[in-house]
Amino acid sequence: MDLLPSRDQLELTAAAAEFFSEQVPIAGIRARRDEPASLDTKTWLAGAELGLLGLSAPEEVGGSGLGLDDEALVFREIGRALAPGPFLGTVLGARLAVLAGRPDLAASMVDGRTAVALAELRDGSVGPEGLGGRLDVLDPEGSTYVLVLGEDGAALVETAALGDLEPLAGIDPGTRLASATVGAASAACWLPADQEPLRLRALVLASAMLVGIAEAVRDQASDHAKNRVQFGRPIGVNQAIKHRCADMAVAAEAALSQTMFGAVALQSGRADREFQVLAARIVSSRAALDGASANIQIHGGMGYTYEHDAHLYLKRAQVLDHLFLQRTDALGGLLAQAAAQ
């Protein structure tokens, strides 16, 4: 029984963190706000080169064959760095392609040539025969496929098959948003839910990103509390600030522990894996949203400016909070489970 990162895992996450802080600084989100793509191709390919897209993919398709725990730890860094770009869709897409018997496709995703955007079904349905309905698409620019999760399974559908995308103003300057209405589009790959619970895997990775955000805002707020002086003392001496930082720390710690628990539970096929993953999503969403909100308040006026990073954490957390499963559905789903093992 071990819930702490191994030495290898610490090295892996340090490398990922270094890549993001050097190649994908948060300020880049503001700089690129009017670009069609939230991340430039060069950086995307550099990330692929570093192996970020194939951590859990088998070696046959160019992956590293690591576990979901490793991947979750790296997605925590993606969340912490607020790295934009279709990491989530592409990593999940590669797994789908592998399990659906399309190693060629998976390989082109792992090496970064083929990007997969996320599409959330707002209305309609998806199945082995294809997709129809209304969708919200995240970061479609440059993607070859979109990943759509349905009740019965997950599909990869060609982005081109969605027809004209209507760009929308999204809340997160680091996530492009578009809307699509599709009559009928065929699925390039289909993975039935009873073969692999891809939604749970997606939730683990989203939870890990939320954990990274919760930790980042805890640290940003604490740093500010140490350095910002008002009334002759750092504001962190005030319990209104200190206790709020403490609450952020506790929520982040709970979210991290539960998310790793969920990752391992899913990976090891525990009977209560769905329980544990849903619980992870619930506590990590709360930690990130509450923490990001508190961080804005702690920064006062500065936290309300576009120039500061504080709002970017909140906005990304809001986006993640709506991915793969609405919060109320996660709660309903958790209550429907048998008690934890």
Place this chain on the structure above:
Amino acid sequence: MDLLPSRDQLELTAAAAEFFSEQVPIAGIRARRDEPASLDTKTWLAGAELGLLGLSAPEEVGGSGLGLDDEALVFREIGRALAPGPFLGTVLGARLAVLAGRPDLAASMVDGRTAVALAELRDGSVGPEGLGGRLDVLDPEGSTYVLVLGEDGAALVETAALGDLEPLAGIDPGTRLASATVGAASAACWLPADQEPLRLRALVLASAMLVGIAEAVRDQASDHAKNRVQFGRPIGVNQAIKHRCADMAVAAEAALSQTMFGAVALQSGRADREFQVLAARIVSSRAALDGASANIQIHGGMGYTYEHDAHLYLKRAQVLDHLFLQRTDALGGLLAQAAAQ
């Protein structure tokens, strides 16, 4: 437009407050915890003598002919003092008797000879023909009637007609609780809801008591924060304490203002009276429950002892929170109203 107490009203409430603090000290609740009645007859009659039971009753039945605002201000003092005894039932019962054409009965309530207990219908129904079902009865000892509020109106039913009451352990040492199951009991008086919205009046008085509790715990917590020294300073210097007291003060102020607004709105027959009264109940319940809970925490270990008064405020607030209307029904009812005037 005036929402502040007049000089007369200040005098009236000062007299009531003095009576309660001298004749009905909170410590008496602990002292009488094993007595059948929560208040002794002598004190009850002294209260009647002072006119507390007939504030809004017409002079013909021995009342003072004052308004609901006056009565609400006095019930705020009853709440603040945690005074036990069937004040609420008897005052409402007297109004019911007056409006139902039984001034004789009303007169005997106003002068304290006839006490009216509150009965909450848990299951069953009440109408002009009478009452049947399961009831919770509050402070039945010594009462001649119970007051039952139904959807269509309010009834006075003889306590004796309820048959054997089963005494229950209640949460509030200052409120006796019993259960009754009634096949059919006739109503001594019946007041249709379309003639007089007695439930709204009951809610105003209960809200006023909740306001008194919210103010009492605000004051008790603030006093403690000023006097309790830890780490060499009064604990009130700590924002964890100070800000909590501030929140209590704001909630109490909001509850007081809205309750008086509701009282006047009901009294003057404003079109939005139900809206305003339900809003009063909602904010005053929250102020009292949250405030009483915070007060226990601020008192630390002492607040967790039976010997301290802190728990008595919480327990009374819980009882009041369940009277006449469940909180969720108050919220549902408020949402069903048209917007405020």
Place this chain on the structure above:
Amino acid sequence: MDLDFSPEQVQFREEVRTWLTEHVPREQRPEEPAGMREFDLGWQRTQWEGGWAGIAWPEQYGGRGLTLVQQLIWYEEYARTGLPGIDANFVGLSHAGPTLMTRATEEQKAFHLPRILRGDVVWCQGFSEPGAGSDLAALSTRAVIDGDELVVTGQKIWTSFANIADHQELLVRTTRGDSKHHGITWVICDMNSPGIDVRPIETIEGGAEFCEVFYDEVRIPLENVVGGVDDGWRVAMSTLSFERGTAFTANQVRLADTVEKLIDTAREHPGPDGRRPAIEDDEIARRLATARAEVAALRAMTYAGVCRNLRTDTPGPEGSMLKLYYAEVAKEVGRLAMDVIGPDALRLVSRWAPGGGWTGNYFYSFSQSIGGGTSEIQRNIIGDRVLGLPR
């Protein structure tokens, strides 16, 4: 107690309502600064001509000399028209004007007050600095006396409408001594003076509501000082307590309106289960009802506060209670709306968009517990001054 307005007050409300219906600007308020300035000043001038400027201002300064109740009625009716705030005229009418009335010389009053009421000029406020937020008295923008002028160098922040203002109520440090409250001077700064540089600040909601103002040896005549050199803290404090008076009413009425609009949205928008309207969700329904109750209580508190002011004539720290309660309710309404709209929460819609935008409103709501004194500062004030807790 009663909720009845006197026949005169009822008639006053009728007049206000009629006049507003006839005179409220029909055209859209321009978003670019010059047009916005023209719009706001023009509208103020219309009010002035109609006799509605400075309802509770003393007659000697061109006001109507009526009570706070009439002022309250005006703000209620004004907010009900759905117009935005009093915006570019806010500082002049609600901060600078009242300060001048209390502390300025007759000459200063005679010059400035009529111009404010008539809509001739826009005022802005220069109090906060990057290093002096909650701790306002820590301000360090320096002013040196040179002959009959102050020479000002430094920086201010969070200045609304600095880009279109004519005058600024400016706090500067003239003496650096032992007490940070001593040595501050309150001075009227001409925003067209050489050496002033104004830069807009973009907010998290989008758009530029505030500016930074930089001062590089800006020369201000000493005769523009109000209340005496080094005595500006006392002058500024009189403004701050006025700020939390009835001027706040319009915000509240607008919040009540937002809650009602959100209830309407919840009736139409699919709820969390994707089938029933959001309002049929038990949790959402209860939170909507709670917001309704709290907004009602906010109004009741305001009324009680006005009554208290009528009796005592000195606005107390109770204004902080209103401000705090308002901010917390506004933030909860912001969050609640995000839950009502579900996955639509990903779409950014400006709160000024026709039909209202809930995501824009959500981000905007974060400013409510920061601007005009953070909720933490309000809790300090309530703890210290209302409850008398030790510092």
Place this chain on the structure above:
Amino acid sequence: MDLDFSPEQVQFREEVRTWLTEHVPREQRPEEPAGMREFDLGWQRTQWEGGWAGIAWPEQYGGRGLTLVQQLIWYEEYARTGLPGIDANFVGLSHAGPTLMTRATEEQKAFHLPRILRGDVVWCQGFSEPGAGSDLAALSTRAVIDGDELVVTGQKIWTSFANIADHQELLVRTTRGDSKHHGITWVICDMNSPGIDVRPIETIEGGAEFCEVFYDEVRIPLENVVGGVDDGWRVAMSTLSFERGTAFTANQVRLADTVEKLIDTAREHPGPDGRRPAIEDDEIARRLATARAEVAALRAMTYAGVCRNLRTDTPGPEGSMLKLYYAEVAKEVGRLAMDVIGPDALRLVSRWAPGGGWTGNYFYSFSQSIGGGTSEIQRNIIGDRVLGLPR
């Protein structure tokens, strides 16, 4: 990472489970003190005889010398039997025992530790005083050295089981100097000494969980001092951080069990609308699910904490995170239950009643954020020691 216990650990759990099934006391725990003492000590003796006393205690002190993982497994399985806490044995096993191991002389250890494990004696704690709650070091119970004895006069409070205890870990002030942390002495007090008066304190939940202890010139041999006269603060601190280690696991498992029981209650009890079961109410359902998620996270945090302890061997301030999170979840569960049962909230039912009592549990839940260090103190510790914020 993995959640798999080693084959030895799995086997250990099996053994624990089997043994507990066979040996758990069937009779009701008596409520009167003498019977309760006999029950608790008898049950500890049974565990000792079965080889389950002091699982993570070093072998040299009669323990099993196993790791915290086994200790965790024991607590998990123990709590699953539905037995109450380790109660009268708690202070001996989880506070006093570990302190003696770290700080006592070989003689003291040899005398006391086996007696604790064998269930020969009950220990209680004498730390808090009426004037020294959160500020423990402000304690003023005085001890004067007289020959080879300490003479103790003063008062302690919140002492569980003082009425049935044999020994007490007692903090007294031997020197009053500049530093309040210096001059405190940790001493073993014989609870049968003349001059000790024990009075029960009734709680808001009903029943007397705590006692006040009064000392009137109580004579304690100096050889009972642990860690040196005046050096008791350091001794006490080692106990306090142990307190927030695995001993806490049983509470958590019990809280998880409470949440599951509440879910069962919500399936059966009518909800707020009086028609559907409470669990079909959207708000109640979400709060139940949130509680489930948080209790799961509490376990995950505990596991992560045990893993950290295995690596570093020094329990850090992270224990305060667990304690705080636990307390806040427990309080929310207490409130939630009141909403689940609706108007039944007026009936007082002890949480020890067969089937469980939600009103009793609600009042009890208030103690969770007070006892063992208030939630405010935990937040201070987390802010100061985990986040390094300025004091």
